[in-house]
Amino acid sequence: METRPRRERGILRREPVRFGRSVLGAPLDVWEPDRAASDLLVLAGTHGEEGEGVAVLSAALRSLPDGALACPVVLALNPDGLARGTRGNARGVDLNRNFPSPTWRPEPVYTRWTLADERDVELSPGAAPGSEPETAALLELIARVRPSLVLSLHAPLACVDDPAGTPLGAWLAEQGDLPRVGDVGYPTPGSLGTWGAEHEIAVVTYELPAASTDDLVRRHAPHLCAVLAGETPTR
Numbered sequence: 091m092e093t094r095p096r097r098e099r100g101i102l103r104r105e106p107v108r109f110g111r112s113v114l115g116a117p118l119d120v121w122e123p124d125r126a127a128s129d130l131l132v133l134a135g136t137h138g139e140e141g142e143g144v145a146v147l148s149a150a151l152r153s154l155p156d157g158a159l160a161c162p163v164v165l166a167l168n169p170d171g172l173a174r175g176t177r178g179n180a181r182g183v184d185l186n187r188n189f190p191s192p193t194w195r196p197e198p199v200y201t202r203w204t205l206a207d208e209r210d211v212e213l214s215p216g217a218a219p220g221s222e223p224e225t226a227a228l229l230e231l232i233a234r235v236r237p238s239l240v241l242s243l244h245a246p247l248a249c250v251d252d253p254a255g256t257p258l259g260a261w262l263a264e265q266g267d268l269p270r271v272g273d274v275g276y277p278t279p280g281s282l283g284t285w286g287a288e289h290e291i292a293v294v295t296y297e298l299p300a301a302s303t304d305d306l307v308r309r310h311a312p313h314l315c316a317v318l319a320g321e322t323p324t325r
């Protein structure tokens with residue numbers, strides 16, 4: 091694929107569609123495909139302290155020439171968390187524990203201050219499954235788009251979590267030089283991946299390694315660009 095010249099990559103050259111609003115009223119935007127619907131949805135920015143995933147996915151999207159986008163793209167599922175630098179949304183909810191799975195638990199969620207620390211930072215899974223506007227909006231978007239596969243960018247665990255064993259997961263692990271794993275090593279009740287598995291939607295979690303945004307864009311944006319162009323296997 092011929093990518094867009096770099097001088098033209100400074101802005102997003104297509105208009106998104108609004109699919110909801112955050113707790114604080116920020117727009118939840120999806121960039122719709124230029125071509126016929128694909129079975130893949132790509133998203134980033136579920137955790138607000140993982141802005142590098144948003145930057146890498148944005149770089150991939152801005153590298154695409156006109157007419158080449160083959161799947162819907164959500165750059166920032168948690169705009170309030172991204173604006174505030176918090177993992178959770180504006181109510182302190184870890185959105186990746188708020189999906190309406192039977193595994194959802196009402197107990198607090200514990201996360202790490204940094205990767206080297208214990209899990210001792212408390213967040214909420216929400217007042218109820220699917221309680222947060224960001225989660226509810228994504229579920230409505232998924233119901234409309236009906237993907238069979240969701241690719242979700244996170245950081246910094248440096249792996250491709252692909253419990254369904256998809257061709258896309260295998261391809262991404264090879265391209266990104268990351269291990270492909272069947273789980274992230276700890277329970278994730280109420281996560282998008284758990285909910286997806288219950289609804290026959292394979293969720294591939296692309297965990298970027300701990301590195302500078304500059305390094306990550308150089309190393310990972312090119313193959314994510316190929317994913318957005320529909321040039322890769324899916325499932």
Ligand SMILES: [Zn+2]
Binds near residue numbers: 136137140243245
């Ligand atoms: Zn994350």
